[in-house]
Amino acid sequence: MKDTIILGIETSCDETSAAVVKNGREVLSNIISSQVDLHAEYGGVVPEIASRKHVELIIPVIDSALNQAGIALDEVDGIAVTYGPGLVGALLVGVSAAKAIAAALDKPLIKVHHIEGHIAANYITHLDLVPPYVCLVASGGHSHIVYVKDYLELDVLGRTRDDAAGEAFDKIARVLGLGYPGGPAIDKQAKLGDPKAIRFPRVNFPGESLDFSFSGLKTAVINHVNHARQVGEALNIPDICASFQQAVVDVLVDHTIKAAKAQNVKAIGLAGGVAANSLLRENLARKAKKAGFEALFPTPVLCTDNAAMIASAGYYSYMAQEFTDLTLNAVPSLQIGAGHKGQG
Ligand code: KG4
Ligand code: ZN
Numbered sequence: 001m002k003d004t005i006i007l008g009i010e011t012s013c014d015e016t017s018a019a020v021v022k023n024g025r026e027v028l029s030n031i032i033s034s035q036v037d038l039h040a041e042y043g044g045v046v047p048e049i050a051s052r053k054h055v056e057l058i059i060p061v062i063d064s065a066l067n068q069a070g071i072a073l074d075e076v077d078g079i080a081v082t083y084g085p086g087l088v089g090a091l092l093v094g095v096s097a098a099k100a101i102a103a104a105l106d107k108p109l110i111k112v113h114h115i116e117g118h119i120a121a122n123y124i125t126h127l128d129l130v131p132p133y134v135c136l137v138a139s140g141g142h143s144h145i146v147y148v149k150d151y152l153e154l155d156v157l158g159r160t161r162d163d164a165a166g167e168a169f170d171k172i173a174r175v176l177g178l179g180y181p182g183g184p185a186i187d188k189q190a191k192l193g194d195p196k197a198i199r200f201p202r203v204n205f206p207g208e209s210l211d212f213s214f215s216g217l218k219t220a221v222i223n224h225v226n227h228a229r230q231v232g233e234a235l236n237i238p239d240i241c242a243s244f245q246q247a248v249v250d251v252l253v254d255h256t257i258k259a260a261k262a263q264n265v266k267a268i269g270l271a272g273g274v275a276a277n278s279l280l281r282e283n284l285a286r287k288a289k290k291a292g293f294e295a296l297f298p299t300p301v302l303c304t305d306n307a308a309m310i311a312s313a314g315y316y317s318y319m320a321q322e323f324t325d326l327t328l329n330a331v332p333s334l335q336i337g338a339g340h341k342g343q344g
Helices: 036-040 047-069 088-105 114-125 165-175 182-190 215-230 237-263 278-290 308-319
Strands: 005-010 015-022 026-034 078-084 109-113 133-138 143-150 153-159 267-271 294-296
Touching (some): 015 047, 015 308, 078 114, 078 308, 109 114, 109 308, 114 143, 114 308, 153 237, 165 182, 165 215, 182 237, 237 267, 237 278
Parallel strands (some): 078 109
Antiparallel strands (some): 005 015, 015 026, 133 143, 143 153
């Protein structure tokens, strides 16, 4: 069978990325130009700065992806682009570039939901993974437990009712003066601390709910820090980080395993920037194994934003002939599953 080559484009937040992926699973190139340093001095992503930087970088990044893959534009079978959710100005840069290439080459244009892209990162790292499975998606903007019934059929089983897990990491890191993004900094500090030093709250909703809430945990950590500062106590940053991280991970892991049991699947996938967290990976692997599930993680570079995951998700839409036309627009608060035939 002829190989299918998809060019993926991702600009939903602060990474400008383009990738070339063969048959949905083989990454020929994955160029990621991060703007983290630019935004770090503001303590978070500044949307206007992000859009301007994407405009500057998008063409060189796409050129590098094609060069590194050794693929000419006319050898590409389809162009897959993130069209939501994300920052509208940032999304529009990728969407416009993808539309221009699709129009110029007369090739299919494929719209990809950013979170569905994150989930597809699992297909790249685990070549034998096929749906159904349950996937925990934890990123800076989202915390979802998703039942992946089929490549293009996804049901949300649980979601955060307030902050996303990554957002909680970023906010706590800011309070502790650890900089942006907070996740990697807390992960590092936590390795030096005691996760049992401070008992922070774990929120579970009544009944069968698999939803998350991290705002109470965030307030508890901030109260702890403020109290210590008021009474002049030295802060034990590693202990705070380890105790906070354990509280987040306990809830994420427990709810995900509950979901896997309820759906009666064999495998659990992990996705999104927080999936790079070392404790989450270790605890999920251990507890999933004990409960009889196989836990699968994308490599860390495929956990945070990248275009290879978008090309992989786009491949499955391509195979189902789910194409879109040049009226495609950015949808900043797009729901999971909304873009597929017969869903949403
Ligand atoms: O998926 P992503 O790159 O962007 C969004 O779609 O949001 O996720 C970024 C988030 C940030 O909140 C960052 O702090 C978090 O992922 N993150 C981590 C780690 N690496 C990145 N959180 C915890 N531990 C990590 N090692
Ligand atoms: Zn993301």
